[in-house]
Amino acid sequence: VQVAESTTAVPDGAAAVRYELAAVRYATLRSSKRELYYRYDSYGEPDGPVDMDYFFWVLRDGQRTVLIDTGFDPGVGSRRGRTCLVAPLAALARLGIERQTVSHVVVTHLHYDHIGNLAQFPDAELIVPARELEFWASPMAAKFQFASHVEPAEITELQRAQREGRVRLTDGEQEILPGVKAIRVGGHSPGQLVTIVSGRSGDVVLTSDAVHFYAELERERPFGVLADLGEMYAAYALIKQLAARPGAVVVAGHDPDVMRRFGPWDEGSEELAVRVVAR
Numbered sequence: 001v002q003v004a005e006s007t008t009a010v011p012d013g014a015a016a017v018r019y020e021l022a023a024v025r026y027a028t029l030r031s032s033k034r035e036l037y038y039r040y041d042s043y044g045e046p047d048g049p050v051d052m053d054y055f056f057w058v059l060r061d062g063q064r065t066v067l068i069d070t071g072f073d074p075g076v077g078s079r080r081g082r083t084c085l086v087a088p089l090a091a092l093a094r095l096g097i098e099r100q101t102v103s104h105v106v107v108t109h110l111h112y113d114h115i116g117n118l119a120q121f122p123d124a125e126l127i128v129p130a131r132e133l134e135f136w137a138s139p140m141a142a143k144f145q146f147a148s149h150v151e152p153a154e155i156t157e158l159q160r161a162q163r164e165g166r167v168r169l170t171d172g173e174q175e176i177l178p179g180v181k182a183i184r185v186g187g188h189s190p191g192q193l194v195t196i197v198s199g200r201s202g203d204v205v206l207t208s209d210a211v212h213f214y215a216e217l218e219r220e221r222p223f224g225v226l227a228d229l230g231e232m233y234a235a236y237a238l239i240k241q242l243a244a245r246p247g248a249v250v251v252a253g254h255d256p257d258v259m260r261r262f263g264p265w266d267e268g269s270e271e272l273a274v275r276v277v278a279r
């Protein structure tokens, strides 16, 4: 994927779009390096515990409220042994966001912990990677190592939304909303999206599951759940390139460190959400 050399200036007369951006932590799981990283034993290092957090993301400007993913359904999460800290819909309410005001949901990929509550946003436009919808409707998606990461009923829900005309497909690199770009990187899942939000001082790169943990980027260690290893490495390279731009910050998809790298969303939300700003 080619990335433009520089961010383009805002055209004359057009107001620059300024989003507020929250990373919302709604669940957690105690796991281990062996469990999480691809062929961890090959590094010849001892195993150790790793906490994996679960997030979704909220973008707001004066006109719109946009969700990037919707977290897992609490019932599904508990069946899968995840500790739900706060149900995603309750988390939204605690942040003062009414779900009726959500105009768009960007779906980064179709795993259960990213599309669990889609049915709760019946009026939102869903922006979905074409490659994801295609893949999860294909016979390959039924194979165990793919199928174990999704809930068929949730995919059916998304397909229904598509029949209702509420799905906008994206592919390659596209501006999906003013000041918001999506790049399909694949790797973790065939259509995996990275979302880039332009800010005053630089870009915020929301990796979702293209990067679960910062260590994947820093040490080039692929995550254990993958559809294409080469694409996963290429996604790391692309994200590093994006991160090297002036002011840019990277928000990893499942890393507890996100809660420490950024300040609280507001007073009283320290455990729940951080306010993501470029440097």
Ligand SMILES: [Zn+2]
Residues within 6 Å of the ligand: 109, 111, 188, 189, 209
């Ligand atoms: Zn995933």
